Each structure stands twice: as C-alpha cells, then as structure tokens.
Amino acid sequence: MPLSNLTLVNECDRFPYPESDPTAYLSRVNTYYQLRVADHDYALGYMLPSVAEVFRGIPSWHLDDDEGTLTLTAGSTAAERSKAVGNTLLAMRETGHFKVLNKWRNELYAVYGKNKELLFNIERSASPLLGVVTYGVHLTAYTRSQDTGEIKIWTPRRARTKQTYGGMLDNAVAGGIASGESPFESLVRECSEEASLAEDLVRSKARAAGTVTYYYIRDERAGGETNLMQPECQYIYDLELPEDVTPKPGDDEVEEFYLWSVDEVKQAMENGEFKPNCALVVLDFLVRHGFLHSENEENFVEIVSRLHRRLEFPTL
Amino acid sequence: MPLSNLTLVNECDRFPYPESDPTAYLSRVNTYYQLRVADHDYALGYMLPSVAEVFRGIPSWHLDDDEGTLTLTAGSTAAERSKAVGNTLLAMRETGHFKVLNKWRNELYAVYGKNKELLFNIERSASPLLGVVTYGVHLTAYTRSQDTGEIKIWTPRRARTKQTYGGMLDNAVAGGIASGESPFESLVRECSEEASLAEDLVRSKARAAGTVTYYYIRDERAGGETNLMQPECQYIYDLELPEDVTPKPGDDEVEEFYLWSVDEVKQAMENGEFKPNCALVVLDFLVRHGFLHSENEENFVEIVSRLHRRLEFPTL
Numbered sequence: 001m002p003l004s005n006l007t008l009v010n011e012c013d014r015f016p017y018p019e020s021d022p023t024a025y026l027s028r029v030n031t032y033y034q035l036r037v038a039d040h041d042y043a044l045g046y047m048l049p050s051v052a053e054v055f056r057g058i059p060s061w062h063l064d065d066d067e068g069t070l071t072l073t074a075g076s077t078a079a080e081r082s083k084a085v086g087n088t089l090l091a092m093r094e095t096g097h098f099k100v101l102n103k104w105r106n107e108l109y110a111v112y113g114k115n116k117e118l119l120f121n122i123e124r125s126a127s128p129l130l131g132v133v134t135y136g137v138h139l140t141a142y143t144r145s146q147d148t149g150e151i152k153i154w155t156p157r158r159a160r161t162k163q164t165y166g167g168m169l170d171n172a173v174a175g176g177i178a179s180g181e182s183p184f185e186s187l188v189r190e191c192s193e194e195a196s197l198a199e200d201l202v203r204s205k206a207r208a209a210g211t212v213t214y215y216y217i218r219d220e221r222a223g224g225e226t227n228l229m230q231p232e233c234q235y236i237y238d239l240e241l242p243e244d245v246t247p248k249p250g251d252d253e254v255e256e257f258y259l260w261s262v263d264e265v266k267q268a269m270e271n272g273e274f275k276p277n278c279a280l281v282v283l284d285f286l287v288r289h290g291f292l293h294s295e296n297e298e299n300f301v302e303i304v305s306r307l308h309r310r311l312e313f314p315t316l
Numbered sequence: 317m318p319l320s321n322l323t324l325v326n327e328c329d330r331f332p333y334p335e336s337d338p339t340a341y342l343s344r345v346n347t348y349y350q351l352r353v354a355d356h357d358y359a360l361g362y363m364l365p366s367v368a369e370v371f372r373g374i375p376s377w378h379l380d381d382d383e384g385t386l387t388l389t390a391g392s393t394a395a396e397r398s399k400a401v402g403n404t405l406l407a408m409r410e411t412g413h414f415k416v417l418n419k420w421r422n423e424l425y426a427v428y429g430k431n432k433e434l435l436f437n438i439e440r441s442a443s444p445l446l447g448v449v450t451y452g453v454h455l456t457a458y459t460r461s462q463d464t465g466e467i468k469i470w471t472p473r474r475a476r477t478k479q480t481y482g483g484m485l486d487n488a489v490a491g492g493i494a495s496g497e498s499p500f501e502s503l504v505r506e507c508s509e510e511a512s513l514a515e516d517l518v519r520s521k522a523r524a525a526g527t528v529t530y531y532y533i534r535d536e537r538a539g540g541e542t543n544l545m546q547p548e549c550q551y552i553y554d555l556e557l558p559e560d561v562t563p564k565p566g567d568d569e570v571e572e573f574y575l576w577s578v579d580e581v582k583q584a585m586e587n588g589e590f591k592p593n594c595a596l597v598v599l600d601f602l603v604r605h606g607f608l609h610s611e612n613e614e615n616f617v618e619i620v621s622r623l624h625r626r627l628e629f630p631t632l
Contacts, residue, residue, distance in 0.1 A: 018334040019628035025335075116614065183610045208609035211620045233617055235610055288604050293524035294499045294551055294632075298432065301549055301631040304527045308624035312335035315617040316610075 002270035005283055005292070006299040009306045012276040015215035015229065032229075033063070035130050036071045037081060037119050043069075044111055044119070044313055045131030046229050054097055060084040072120070081120035082108075089126045100125050100224030103163070109134050110179035114314045121179045128218055128228035133313050134176060137187040138281045139206065139237040141172035141195070141247060143259065151289065153265050153282075154247050156195075156254040158275070164223050165275040169268055170254070172239070172247055173197070174278065183235040184208075194254065195247035197239075206239045212284050213309045216277065231311045232277065236284060262291050280307055318586035321599055321608070322615040325622045328592040331531035331545065348545075349379070351446050352387045353397060353435050360427055360435070360629055361447030362545050370413055376400040388436070397436035398424075405442045416441050416540030419479070425450050426495035430630045437495045444534055444544035449629050450492060453503040454597045455522065455553040457488035457511070457563060459575065467605065469581050469598075470563050472511075472570040474591065480539050481591045485584055486570070488555070488563055489513070490594065499551040500524075510570065511563035513555075522555045528600050529625045532593065547627045548593065552600060578607050596623055 003011075016024035033052035034043035052070045055061045060074035074084035093101040101123075108121040111132045127134050141154040153172075160167040175190035177183060187206060191197040216230040241247075247257045260268070266286075269279055284307050286292040294300045319327075332340035349368035350359035368386045371377045376390035390400035409417040417439075424437040427448045443450050457470040469488075476483040491506035493499060503522060507513040532546040557563075563573045576584070582602075585595055600623050602608040610616045 017626065017628075018338075019341075020626075022334075207606035208603075209606060210603045211617055213617070213621055238606075287524075287526045290523035290525060301527055301529070302626075305529055305624045305626035308621045309626070310333065310336075310618075310621035312333075 003272050004299070005269070005297060005303055008269060008272075008274075008276070008279040008283065009214075009303055012216055012280050013214035013306050013309055014217040015231075030068070032131075033068050033070045035132065036069050037075075037113075038071055038073045039076075040113055040119070042114060042314070044113075045133070045231070047129070047131050048225075048227060048229075051098075051129050051225070051228070054092065055088070058088060060088060075120075078118040078120055082122075085120050085122055089123055098126075098129060098225060100128060100228070103223060107176065108179040109176065110316075112314050112316050116314070116316055118179070124176060128222075128230045129225075131229040131231070133231045133233060133311055133315055135183070135316065136174060136176045136232065136234045137183050137190060137237065138171045138212070138234045138278070139173040139187060139191065139239055140281065140285045141197075141239045141241050142285075143241055143243050146243070150261070152259050152261055153285070154195075154241065155258045155260050155265060155268070156247070156249070157256050157258070159253055159255050162253060165221055167255075168275045169273045169278065170275055171278045171281050172257075174234075174281075177235075187235075187237055191239075193250050195257070196250045197241075197245075197247060201241075201245070202239065205241075206237045209236045209238050209288060210284070210308075212236055212277075212280050212307050213311055214277065214280060214306070215309060215311065231313060233311065233315055234277065234281060236281060238285070238288075262286070283307060319588050320615070321585070321613060321619055324585060324588075324590075324592070324595040324599065325530075325619055328532055328596050329530035329622050329625055330533040331547075346384070348447075349384050349386045351448065352385050353391075353429075354387055354389045355392075356429055356435070358430060358630070360429075361449070361547070363445065363447050364541075364543060364545075367414070367445050367541070367544070370408065371404070374404055376404060391436075394434040394436055398438075401436050401438055405439055414442075414445060414541060416444060416544070419539060423492065424495040425492065426632075428630050428632050432630070432632055434495070440492060444538075444546045445541075447545040447547070449547045449549060449627055449631055451499070451632065452490060452492045452548065452550045453499050453506060453553065454487045454528070454550045454594070455489040455503060455507065455555055456597065456601045457513075457555045457557050458601075459557055459559050462559070466577070468575050468577055469601070470511075470557070471574045471576050471581060471584070472563070472565070473572050473574070475569055475571050478569060481537050483571075484591045485589045485594065486591055487594045487597050488573075490550075490597075493551075503551070503553055507555075509566050511573070512566045513557075513561075513563060517557075517561070518555065521557075522553045525552045525554050525604060526600070526624075528552055528593075528596050528623050529627055530593065530596060530622070531625055531627065547629060549627065549631055550593065550597060552597060554601070554604075578602070599623060 018025040032046040035045045075081035105124040107124040177186045191202045212234045218228045334341040348362040351361045391397035421440040423440040493502045507518045528550045534544045
C-alpha cells in the first residue's frame with residue numbers, strides 16, 4: 001500500500017492542531033509540563049510528565065504540579081542558565097536516568113526567548129527531553145540535464161549501522177545547527193563533512209529557499225525514550241550541481257549517493273524509505289519546483305501549510 | 317518609517333493564533349457565529365454577530381445564539397443549498413442590507429466540506445459576509461538577464477479608479493477561482509485577461525510553486541463593511557518571461573506594468589504600496605528564490621510559516 005504524501009506529512013508533523021482538533025490538543029497540553037525559565041512566563045517546550053518528574057526536588061528547578069510547569073530557577077544570564085542546565089543533565093547522564101542521554105553528543109543547541117535572545121544552551125541529545133525547538137539545515141542537491149532540462153535528485157542512503165533511522169533515505173546534506181552558528185555556515189560545514197562538496201561551490205551556488213517546520217513526536221526509530229516532543233525548524237537550501245560533480249560520503253554516516261529521477265524519488269517516498277523529516281524536505285522541493293501541484297495532489301493545500309507549521313514556542 | 321516584512325505579514329494575516337494568543341483567539345471565536353450547513357457539525361467560516369443577526373428568522377437558515385451557529389438548513393445537495401443561499405443573498409441585495417452586495421459580481425465561489433465535496437456555491441461578493449475560504453491564483457512574472465542573471469519582476473499598478481485598493485501595486489496576474497474551474501485553467505484565463513499573455517506561453521512556461529494562505533480581516537480599503545473575515549488560499553505560479561515579452565493591461569484594471577529590480581520591489585514593499593495579499597505573494601517569491609533568508613531577515617522563520625497558514629476550515 002503506497003504511502004500518500006499526506007500520510008508522510010502526518011508521520012512527521014504529529015502534534016495535534018488546536019483550531020481543528022481542540023480536544024486532542026488540549027488533552028495533550030493539559031497533561032504535559034511546560035518548560036519555562038524564571039521571569040519568562042511562556043512555554044519553551046512541552047515535557048512528558050514522566051520526564052518532568054525526574055526534575056522534582058533538583059536544585060535550580062521548580063516543578064509546579066498545579067500550573068503544570070517545570071521552571072529553571074537558576075541563573076539570570078544565558079551563561080548561568082546554560083551551566084545549570086548542563087550540570088543537571090550531566091548528573092542525569094551519570095545516573096543513567098534517560099536513554100537519550102546515552103547518545104551524548106557534546107554539541108550545544110540554542111534555546112531562544114520571545115525577543116530572539118539566547119536563553120540557554122543545551123546538550124543536543126537532551127533537547128527532546130525538554131521539548132525545545134531545534135534548528136537544522138537541509139540541502140537538496142540536484143542536477144538539471146543540459147539537453148532535456150530534466151531534474152535528478154542526489155539521494156543518500158544512511159548507513160545501515162547508524163543507530164537512528166539506519167538504512168533510510170536522507171536529503172543530500174542535513175545537520176543540526178550548533179549554538180552560535182549561522183544556518184549558512186552550518187550548511188557549508190555539513191556539505192563538506194557529509195558530501196565532500198567544495199566550500200567555494202557551496203558558497204557560490206547554494207540558494208536559500210525557506211524553511212520547513214513541523215512538530216515531531218519521537219518513536220522507537222529515533223532511539224531512546226519514545227513520545228518525546230521535538231518541534232523543529234529546518235532551513236532549506238537548494239544546490240544545482242554541475243553534472244560532473246558527484247557528492248561523496250565524507251564520513252561513515254552515508255552508505256551511498258543515488259542520482260534519481262523525480263519519479264524514482266516519488267517511488268521511494270511512497271515506499272516509506274525516507275527518514276520522516278527528510279520526506280517533508282523532498283515534498284517542499286517538489287512543491288517549489290512545480291512537480292507537486294493542485295492538479296496532481298488532492299491534499300495540496302493542506303500539505304503546503306503543514307510543511308510550514310507555525311510553532312507555538314519562540315523561534316529565532 | 318519603512319514597513320518591516322513582518323508588518324506586511326501582520327497586515328494581511330490578521331486573525332489571532334490560538335496556540336500563541338489563546339485569549340485573543342477565544343474572545344473572537346466565542347463572539348462570532350460559526351457558519352454551518354445542516355448535518356455537518358463543523359465551521360465553514362466565522363461571521364460577525366451583526367451579519368449573522370440579519371439571517372434570523374429567514375427561511376432556510378437557523379440562528380442558534382446558545383451554540384453561536386448560523387446553519388443553512390435548506391437542501392441536501394450542493395445544487396439545493398446553492399439555490400437557497402442565492403435566494404437569500406439576492407433578497408438581501410435588493411433590500412440593501414449589506415454594502416458588499418452592491419458590488420455583486422455574478423461570479424460563483426465554491427465552499428467545500430471536510431471530504432473536499434462541494435457543499436454550495438456562493439456569489440463572490442457575499443463570501444466575506446459568511447467568512448468562507450476563497451481561492452485564487454497569483455502569478456509572479458519575471459525576467460532573468462541572459463548576461464548577468466539578474467531577476468526583475470513585472471509589477472502592475474492597479475487603476476487609481478478601481479474601487480478596491482485603487483493605485484496600489486499588484487502581482488502580475490491575480491484573480492479569483494470560479495466554482496468548477498481548476499487553478500491552472502483559471503491562471504491561463506487571467507493571464508490573457510489581465511496581462512495579455514499568450515495562452516501557449518502560459519501553458520508551457522508557468523510553473524506551480526505552492527500556495528500562500530492567510531486569514532485576512534477586511535478594512536475600508538476593501539470596500540463595504542469592515543471587519544469581515546476572509547480566509548484565503550492563493551495558488552502560486554512563477555512565469556519566467558523572455559526579455560522581449562511585455563505584459564500589457566488587457567482590461568481597465570491595471571494602469572501600467574513596471575519591470576523592477578528586486579531592490580525596487582523591496583522599496584515599494586517598505587513604502588506600503590502593495591495590496592496586502594500581493595505583498596505576501598512577493599515575500600513568498602523572495603523566499604523561494606533566495607532573496608530573503610535567515611541572514612538578512614530577522615523574522616525569517618515566523619514569516620515563512622505565516623505565509624502558509626493552516627486554515628481552520630475545510631479546504632479543497
């Protein structure tokens with residue numbers, strides 16, 4: 001049974017919408033704890049009660065069951081808050097509280113406030129525990145035939161040994177944005193690391209093309225605890241590669257790059273071979289380049305909106 | 317004081333969002349009446365109480381003050397419902413109840429249900445009274461210099477005598493989609509009518525590029541009653557024109573076409589010269605073509621989401 005494009009969207013953008021399904025939305029947000037920092041009266045993410053519970057009684061944190069909030073009380077600067085968050089998470093890692101912390105990355109993600117100010121940094125592997133918005137870059141590399149104009153899309157398969165989404169298809173380049181790094185500089189770095197693409201080529205030819213935003217809920221394929229909430233913002237880039245340039249795996253994360261026609265890519269999408277968020281980036285590419293439109297996709301209007309979900313937390 | 321891009325978005329996508337501003341959202345939806353049709357227990361639009369009141373006691377309609385609903389009770393097929401709606405609106409037009417009905421267009425817009433079925437057709441000028449989703453096509457026509465690659469955008473100025481948004485800037489081609497017409501056929505028709513663009517050129521070179529969706533609230537510039545709600549879905553197309561093709565006004569709705577650099581267009585945007593929803597289409601074009609990105613627009617993430625609002629009513 002081929003997966004429809006709307007099914008692919010539903011498998012990544014999983015959190016209910018308040019205006020169209022208020023019951024499902026409210027039953028979740030009334031159950032979850034809001035993550036906050038002191039003196040900022042708004043949510044930065046939703047946390048499972050089972051996760052929030054672990055913060056009860058820990059210095060620097062205040063769990064309020066009546067309000068349904070977990071508040072970081074320590075620190076009044078980003079540096080102070082980051083240190084408090086780091087200390088808590090390191091301790092939790094050592095006591096083995098959370099499986100996701102076993103994949104400790106030593107990479108810091110940024111959490112922003114309503115004025116786009118940095119509130120604190122958080123170890124990457126811990127971000128889904130707190131449910132905060134994370135940022136990444138995704139690049140679609142493609143070729144355009146000089147003769148026919150046909151577009152083909154470079155599509156990597158993730159190493160089958162990779163612990164998350166092993167063997168699934170990916171976008172040409174994708175990675176998380178470290179705190180303090182700009183999207184474009186992150187892209188240049190990832191293009192080199194993941195696809196061995198020359199820096200000057202990327203700087204001169206990669207083109208920004210918007211964002212893809214969605215509200216993911218993790219399942220077993222992501223590794224670690226399931227049902228953690230992961231609102232994400234991916235900065236999208238296109239890169240038309242000369243036909244004589246071939247992306248090559250720069251590390252052991254990619255098994256192989258395929259150069260596929262749009263129909264081959266669509267087939268793999270239907271087969272559910274793409275990592276969930278990468279499928280959304282493919283859909284956005286197909287929409288922007290006119291391959292997917294109102295005459296061949298019955299859920300076109302819904303899909304285009306869902307690829308650009310407005311997240312309910314502050315974003316950069 | 318130049319208008320920011322976020323201000324331009326805010327001036328078109330005006331309805332509050334439930335997840336980020338629940339108080340403002342609820343105060344509106346708890347005041348307004350939901351438009352419904354019998355045996356379909358969901359809203360098709362929001363109506364001002366002052367508008368809904370006029371339907372009280374009219375055959376074919378049931379106003380329920382406790383539920384806050386106005387339900388079309390007549391008819392069980394699209395044809396029957398459309399006839400009942402048409403009769404009511406014609407009578408209201410004759411009695412001069414609503415100023416917007418003085419601009420009667422004799423064009424029918426389609427209103428869809430949750431299964432994408434046609435529920436009824438409604439006279440175009442009446443659609444903001446009922447607050448239903450309307451559909452249109454917007455095309456950006458542009459040139460790309462063979463020498464430098466520079467993109468310039470064909471930008472028409474609306475006739476100053478036009479009753480709505482007279483003298484403001486527009487997209488190259490824009491129009492409403494009549495019930496039963498496909499977006500692409502609507503585009504081909506409008507390109508001929510509004511810009512004298514040859515049908516074969518449009519059919520071969522216009523490229524679908526997604527949708528722009530927003531929730532407009534009408535002000536005095538739209539003519540007629542103010543504060544009527546107008547959730548809209550615009551199907552977006554790009555058309556790269558050869559440098560020797562010049563769009564020409566095909567009717568008296570356009571005063572002149574300008575061929576402007578991206579900077580000239582941005583300047584006119586800052587000056588507030590664009591019709592509100594056309595400014596959003598320009599922003600979407602600038603995003604998709606890499607002119608607006610995370611490094612030169614501080615509200616980039618918010619803007620891209622807002623250009624693709626998920627409407628809370630059924631859409632096609």
